[in-house]
Amino acid sequence: MSTATDAPQSPADDRDALGEIERRVLWLSTAIIDAANRRGDPSGLKVGGHQASSASMVTIMTTLWFEHLRAGDRVSVKPHASPVLHAINYLLGELDESYLPTLRAFGGLQSYPSRSKDPDPVDYSTGSVGIGATAPIWGALARRYVASRFGDDAQGRQYSLVGDAELDEGAVWEAILDPMVGELGEVVWIVDLNRQSLDRVVPKIGTPRIEGMFRAAGWQVLTVKYGRLLHELFARPGGDALRARIDGMPNPEYQRLLRCDAAEVRTRLPDVGPGGDGAALAGLVEGLDDDTLLAAVRNLGGHDPAALGEALDGIDDSRPTVILAYTVKGHGLATAGHPQNHGSILTADQMGELAATVGADPDGPWQRFGSDTAAGALCAATARRLRREAPETDPVPALPRDIGRTPTGRATTQAALGRALLDLTREAPDAAGRVVTLCPDVSSSTNLGGWVNKVGVWSTAERKDWFDDDPETILHWRERPTGQHLELGIAEGNLVGALGELGATWSRWGRPLLPIGVLYDPFVERALEPWAFGIYAGGQSILVGTPSGVSLAPEGGAHQSITTPSVGLEQPGCVTYEPAFAIDVEWTLLASLARLGRPDGTSAYLRLSTRPVDQSLAAVPADPAARERRRRQVVAGAYPLRRADTERPDLTIAAAGPLLTEALDAADRLAVLGHAVDVVGVTSPGLLFGAVQSRTGRPAAPQVEPWVLESAFPARRASPLVTLLDGHPHTLAFLAGINRVPATHLGVTRFGQSGDLASVYAHHGLDADAVVGAALDLL
Structure with a gap:
């Protein structure tokens, strides 16, 4: 895999041009939200938007897009920074100007990045906190699976741009801790460490604890805390005292400094308390002019392209990486650092001041750079570098509608699933080769053992099965790159996250898969949000909930699902089936598989049971025409x-x-x-x-x-x-x-x-x- 240092550089590595683009992106992203709120809603409903959350990401995203991204890379953008993504796409010629005033309007730019609904390129849909952040992990897994199955050589990193408050979500840590994730060196997270949430300045963000958790999971941790100005000041007399003061300062106190004028900063900053070198720090501060002093307080690494670039160049591609980038929420805006700036909107006067600062025209807010300017040349070069050709999508191999068996005796619908998959390998091997199954450690208890023994377990490299020669071993765990079963840990969110991305390979790389995730039906609701979000983002898959209902009587109330039938009925983009007989399972499974991996495709949810049922009760017609009529009805x-x-x-x-x-x-x-x-x-x-x-x-x-x-x-x-x-x-x-x-x-x-x-x-x-x-x- 190539590294970030292989990425083509901008013309003459023009830092001035990059700075000009950064200022224009700040203006455009802020103006997009401003226009939406000036447009208003006739009902009086607040339109909303997140100018401060966007501003904290501007330097990170500008540096990433205009200096480091390659065409094969994919990026998941934190939900509240969607205007920054649209601003960048606009400067790259990927978005028409007519869309810029349409944020949150009907048919316009979506509130949060949407792969299926936005008019410009969006790699990952985000919006449901924690789910968009983890999606590139499963995207990397899906890309590797496609590469091993089809011999593709697609390369590229999978970036997540994550807000620090998003790290509170359990889905984030469930994904990070899965053993399979530690092998995905193409995964890079950049955390916008602005230390604010919606309501407040977070008093104890616990950055060392976060670093330790990532390191314990095997990730490379890179911290970008200070910019060049602060590093220069640290090297001066009194610099050690300045670093110690800032490092030891509680988050709320630091944020309060951002709201102070120079005179207040001169008073507050040297107040180091007992044991600190206040005199040395006061001397350093006294020698700085007001502009330098105020700039130093705000000079965090997440707003320094050089510091960010150094971190991006230092990525170790042998393991996942997280870059913790310290930022100021609202950086560059009048609301910077205010504890209630999350949803605040700049006033008209503040917009005018911003325009004057960044060199924009409020009367003509949507200006691009001229082609004869250095910034325009950098935009054009970046657009050429990142341009992707739309993949040619393979057709899904033909699937039978009816394998032709008529089950007899007593059987369960759960067992019928495994039997139908095995029958498919014989009747339609090409189509069966596109099937990939996933389980959260329940393969044997959901009757997938025969299928797993047949197709093997997928792994990036072949691993020895130490129980292969044990005569009492029934489920053989043969791990190899040609396997078609993925086993994840007991985390249903991870299962359906991977399911969604495996179900999107037809549109990402033109390689349609037929993914089937099997989990206990009582836990479908636990997995529902990420699975639904995967469907929203274009992932097509089959979710199998089994065993279901109170029919698994000995398991008791904690394992008896009640509401899942109606959940399936109400889920958009999904067809739900609850078959009674084994033949019904076969027919509905084949029909569901046939709807996957295509532009007009749809997902499915099958609710199965462990209750043995007399199959003669199905009364399957013997006449071929009558049988086909029954199949169509089922x-x-x-x-x-x-x-x-x-x-x-x-x-x-x-x-x-x-x-x-x-x-x-x-x-x-x-x-x-x-x-x-x-x-x-x-x-x-x-x-x-x-x-x-x-x-x-x-x-x-x-x-x-x-x-x-x-x-x-x-x-x-x-x-x-x-x-x-x-x-x-x-x-x-x-x-x-x-x-x-x-x-x-x-x-x-x-x-x-x-x-x-x-x-x-x-x-x-x-x-x-x-x-x-x-x-x-x-x-």
């Missing part, structure tokens, strides 16, 4: 499993997942009582709801098939309805509105208990007795 969201031999039934039972068995049992018992019952298997509440919305003329996703409503719930057979699932009952409650029938909805609304399956089902009112009772009440 994939579209619902299918009629049993039709009563009557023109209109007395009752319809619609059930999802393993509780379809209770529905069939109840239907048999009701038939004995003289009631004709239809039974409908629901595989996707979300697709059915989309079909209902489509029927009323509302927009629906492309995968929604409106015909499925008449197929599963024909108006001519409309009857009172009982819905049933191993989750919250409101998930299926909308089905009563299809034909406007009276209904009762059964499901789980309480925390569960441990016990045998019959006892747990009876406790929650999910057993056949409860279904029969609800039916008789309706009838």
Whole structure:
């Protein structure tokens, strides 16, 4: 891998031009926010923006873009610095001027960097604190996986520009501590260490502790604390006292100095207290003019291009690196260092003062540099250096719609997942070669053992399996660069972070993958935010939650998921399935895989169970045409499993997942009582709801098939309805509105208990007795 020192240098390494660009970026980023707030919102709602948070990043981003970045590098920009990114893209010719006044406007620049919605180049979507910061880690992992699988030689660093307050997020440390991350030398974090959060100056930022945590995780730590002016002053008589004073100063006291005039600084700075060399420091301060003194107080390393450049040139590419860059929040603005500057907006007078300071024109705020200027030449050279060609995307190999087996005996939907993946390796090896599975240390307990044994575990280098010759070892852990399974630690956020980036390789490098993440369904909600954010950013993947519901009865309430069916129904960019039978798993999995790795693709969530079910109950048609019709119904969201031999039934039972068995049992018992019952298997509440919305003329996703409503719930057979699932009952409650029938909805609304399956089902009112009772009440 090449290093930062290989990056082409700017023409004549023109520091003056770089300084001019830095001042213009400060102006543009501030003016973008100013224009948004002057535009206002007719409702009176605050538009917002973060001028101070942007200003603290200006030097860092200008130095990085105009001196060190290469075309193969990717950068995740901290959410509140999005105007700086847009300002840089504008100067590089990557953003039209018409967008600059549109921050936070409908159809304009997004509030935070968005890879899928902003009009200019954005490498990583950010905005959900901690998730954007860690995304380049998983981007680096995905790039390495693609390189090892397809022989690509794509290179480049993965940068994260992180606010220091963002380090409070647990997701950050979960990612840093994963053993796999310590091998990713292309990962570079630059922390904007401005020591302020939204509400206050952080009193104890604990920089040495942060350094120690990164070092303990195997990272290289580079600290950029002071700029050239302070280093020059440290070398003078009294300089040691000045360094000791600043180093020992609490954060709030330092921030208060930033708000002082020169006279106040002369009084406050030499006040070193007992044991300090106040006389030497007073002598040094006395010899400085006012401008130099005020500049020295603000001369932190994060605002010194030379100091930042030295750190960037010193990166060790054999391990991840973090650069802790000390900055002033609001640097260069009238609000610099104020404890409440986070969301403050400069006044018109303050904007005028800023324009005069940086050489901008408030009446023509969007000026670029002329091509005949040194700054213009540097912008043009940087644009050429960073220009990327759009990748040609490989087509996803053809996937079968039906492998053709008809499962028999008793099986679980969880086990059916592993079986379907193994069948895919035989029926469609090219497509199976694009599949990559991920687990947070639950491969064996989620029935992926056979798949893992077949395809191996991915690793950057081949590692010896010391248990390969142990006859009692069932799961063989063969690690090699050709493996297709990634095992992460027990951190669901890491799993779905990697899942999102593996699901974005089709758009980043033209290499579509078919990523499947498998985790315990009770922890889907823990992983939901980063997974949802990955979908928002363009990552397409399949999330499998298993085992699910109270059907894993002995595990007790802590491991019984209740709300995940509705979570899946409501997640944008995702199709949710809860299959009842092994054949349903195969069909929905293949359909979900076929939707991945393409511009119009979509993600999927499969909710599976460990409850063994008699597969003959699926009544899969033997006739090929009838079988294909059933497959289409399963994939579209619902299918009629049993039709009563009557023109209109007395009752319809619609059930999802393993509780379809209770529905069939109840239907048999009701038939004995003289009631004709239809039974409908629901595989996707979300697709059915989309079909209902489509029927009323509302927009629906492309995968929604409106015909499925008449197929599963024909108006001519409309009857009172009982819905049933191993989750919250409101998930299926909308089905009563299809034909406007009276209904009762059964499901789980309480925390569960441990016990045998019959006892747990009876406790929650999910057993056949409860279904029969609800039916008789309706009838």
